[in-house]
Amino acid sequence: MTTVDTAAALAAEAAVAPLDPAAAVRLRRKIDLHLMPLMMTFVDKTTLGQSAVLGIQKGAHLTQNQFNWLGTIFYLAYLVFQYPQNLALQYFPVAKWMALNIFLWSIILLCHAACHSFGALFAVRLLLGVCEGAITPGFLLVRPPDRGRASHTHQRATVLMNGFGIIFLGFIGFGLLHTKTHSFMPWQWLVVVTGLISLVTSVIFWFFFPDSPTTAWFLTPQERVMAVKRIEVNQTGVENKHFKREQFIETLKDPKTYLFAFFSALFNLVNSLTNQRQIIVSQFGFTPIQTTLIGCVDGVVEIVTIAVGTIIASRWVNGRVWTCIMFFCVNILGCILVTALPSHDKVGLLFAYWLTIFAFTPFTIFLSWVNVTTAGHTKKITTNAIVIAAYGVGNAVGPQMWQAKYQPRNDVPWGILGGAMCGSALILLTTRQYLAYQNKLRRMSQDSQDTFDNAYVSQVGANGQIEEKRIDKSFLDLTDRQNRDFIYQL
Numbered sequence: 361m362t363t364v365d366t367a368a369a370l371a372a373e374a375a376v377a378p379l380d381p382a383a384a385v386r387l388r389r390k391i392d393l394h395l396m397p398l399m400m401t402f403v404d405k406t407t408l409g410q411s412a413v414l415g416i417q418k419g420a421h422l423t424q425n426q427f428n429w430l431g432t433i434f435y436l437a438y439l440v441f442q443y444p445q446n447l448a449l450q451y452f453p454v455a456k457w458m459a460l461n462i463f464l465w466s467i468i469l470l471c472h473a474a475c476h477s478f479g480a481l482f483a484v485r486l487l488l489g490v491c492e493g494a495i496t497p498g499f500l501l502v503r504p505p506d507r508g509r510a511s512h513t514h515q516r517a518t519v520l521m522n523g524f525g526i527i528f529l530g531f532i533g534f535g536l537l538h539t540k541t542h543s544f545m546p547w548q549w550l551v552v553v554t555g556l557i558s559l560v561t562s563v564i565f566w567f568f569f570p571d572s573p574t575t576a577w578f579l580t581p582q583e584r585v586m587a588v589k590r591i592e593v594n595q596t597g598v599e600n601k602h603f604k605r606e607q608f609i610e611t612l613k614d615p616k617t618y619l620f621a622f623f624s625a626l627f628n629l630v631n632s633l634t635n636q637r638q639i640i641v642s643q644f645g646f647t648p649i650q651t652t653l654i655g656c657v658d659g660v661v662e663i664v665t666i667a668v669g670t671i672i673a674s675r676w677v678n679g680r681v682w683t684c685i686m687f688f689c690v691n692i693l694g695c696i697l698v699t700a701l702p703s704h705d706k707v708g709l710l711f712a713y714w715l716t717i718f719a720f721t722p723f724t725i726f727l728s729w730v731n732v733t734t735a736g737h738t739k740k741i742t743t744n745a746i747v748i749a750a751y752g753v754g755n756a757v758g759p760q761m762w763q764a765k766y767q768p769r770n771d772v773p774w775g776i777l778g779g780a781m782c783g784s785a786l787i788l789l790t791t792r793q794y795l796a797y798q799n800k801l802r803r804m805s806q807d808s809q810d811t812f813d814n815a816y817v818s819q820v821g822a823n824g825q826i827e828e829k830r831i832d833k834s835f836l837d838l839t840d841r842q843n844r845d846f847i848y849q850l
Contacts, residue, residue: 387586394578395569396521406522406634407469407554408434408485410529413638413651414536414547419476424639424764426478430485431635431759437489439752445493446745450603450738454498459566461494466558472551473544496751497744523666526659529554533652607738607839614841617743619791620730621750627726627784628754629761630691630719630777636762640713643768645706654710661717669721670728678850680729681792684722688785691719695778699771716774719781726788733795733848736839795848802844 408416408430417427448457468487475481532553536546570576574584611617633640637658642651665687673683694715701708734743761773840846 383586387583390578390583391576394576406526406529407472407550409635409638410533410652410655411547411550412635413642413648413655414533414550415545416481416547419545419547420478420481421476422478422481424762424767427635428759428762429478430481431632432756433482434485434489434492435752435756437486438492439489439749439756441490441493442497442745442749442752446497446741449494449498450741454571455569456566456571458494458498459562459569461491462558462565463562465491466555466562469551469558470555472555473548497741497748523659523661523663526662527656528659530652530654530656530659533655534649537649537652602738604736604738604837607736608742610736610839610841611739611742611746616733616791616794617746619787619794620726620743621746623726623784623787623791624747624750625754626780626787627719627723628751629758629780630716631755632758632761632773633716635759637713639762640770641710643770644709644713646710657714658717661714662720665718665721666724670724673725680725680850681788684725684788685785687718687721688781691716691781692778694718695774695781699769699774703769716777719777722784722788729849734840735843735846737837739839792850796850799847799850802847805844 412427416422417424422430445461465488468484468491471484472481475484529550532550533546536549536553539546539549541549568577570578576584638651638655641654642648646654669683669687673680676683694712694717697712698709698716701712703709730743730747731740734740761776762770763772766772838846840848
């Protein structure tokens with residue numbers, strides 16, 4: 361049977377009692393202990409922003425607008441290569457394909473050190489964008505199956521590793537500003553250091569990152585079954601390598617696909633802060649040395665806000681959207697203050713800027729929401745591709761707001777970001793209302809799904825005979841529309 365996912369055979373092999381909460385927590389912690397350190401691949405995604413205060417503009421003779429284009433071209437390449445990268449993730453082992461892309465990423469990052477012009481940096485940034493196309497979609501595929509529906513939001517705290525990466529780069533940048541190699545600037549040392557880290561990560565990734573819970577080397581056979589069994593209440597399945605045209609078409613006809621995409625594109629204008637943050641802080645009146653250390657606080661703020669936000673969202677039943685709106689309000693306040701405070705109040709401007717970082721929390725919660733409201737492997741692949749493509753659009757457009765003519769106060773970019781966050785909040789509210797309406801229709805429906813309730817998989821028994829074992833319909837690779845028992849979390 362090719363319509364079931366890879367977990368079906370595993371689930372059919374053993375009968376496992378429902379997990380008690382304590383066992384579920386132990387299993388989740390074990391998974392995190394082995395996988396979260398590998399999320400440090402996020403560390404070199406912020407090297408361009410850190411390089412801004414380490415002399416890349418002077419060393420490569422870049423104008424502010426050329427520096428902005430280095431951020432834009434990365435995401436344009438990322439956008440163009442979304443389809444081939446997602447197609448590869450559909451047909452090749454997820455972890456191995458990600459490891460290959462991280463390896464190529466590290467080599468390209470090391471090549472940055474030899475670039476001394478806009479054209480050369482433009483080329484290597486384009487190639488980085490090609491490799492990046494496999495990373496985020498790969499994480500979205502591997503991470504969600506590890507846990508049940510109740511902890512889908514909490515698991516997105518893996519994005520916290522981005523905050524740790526910012527802290528790490530802040531200290532590295534502080535140290536590199538004290539180097540005395542005049543022919544090799546601090547920003548060049550930065551790409552060498554991060555490139556070597558990525559190179560080591562790619563090797564570790566190849567050998568230790570699993571393609572799914574069914575192949576996780578650090579789980580015992582019994583724990584693998586336990587991990588898979590937790591998906592039964594999730595109804596989202598684990599993995600199925602067969603591309604299903606009907607699921608692809610369903611994704612394109614599903615209104616929530618476009619609501620998710622519109623949110624992803626509009627929201628990610630704010631992600632331009634990743635590359636601009638060091639320039640913004642330095643223009644408040646801080647020295648390069650001070651700016652690198654202040655950058656560490658950026659990471660702390662991101663870690664704390666994401667941790668608090670994901671905990672609130674996971675414990676507040678159907679409170680994902682309301683949690684996001686609370687954090688949007690803080691960001692909007694920051695955008696107002698950073699334009700309203702006087703230029704000489706650099707400490708006040710700095711705190712206002714830190715308030716704008718609260719905006720990163722809603723997207724962390726949103727990524728989890730996309731996966732927990734989408735079922736069917738091909739549909740999930742397609743939905744992720746569309747959402748991540750929209751993410752690429754927002755990230756490509758965002759850097760172009762930070763034109764030299766708006767410096768040093770950048771009133772126009774901050775105004776655009778505040779408006780974008782208001783629009784993003786409205787899209788989330790609209791999506792929530794639509795899914796609540798769909799849930800109401802399902803609860804009122806009396807449609808029978810006996811065909812799906814009595815599904816079997818054929819296996820060779822110990823005696824060599826073909827045996828049929830009943831499997832739960834959550835492993836039939838049904839979409840959220842096909843499975844009428846699927847209730848959307850809000």
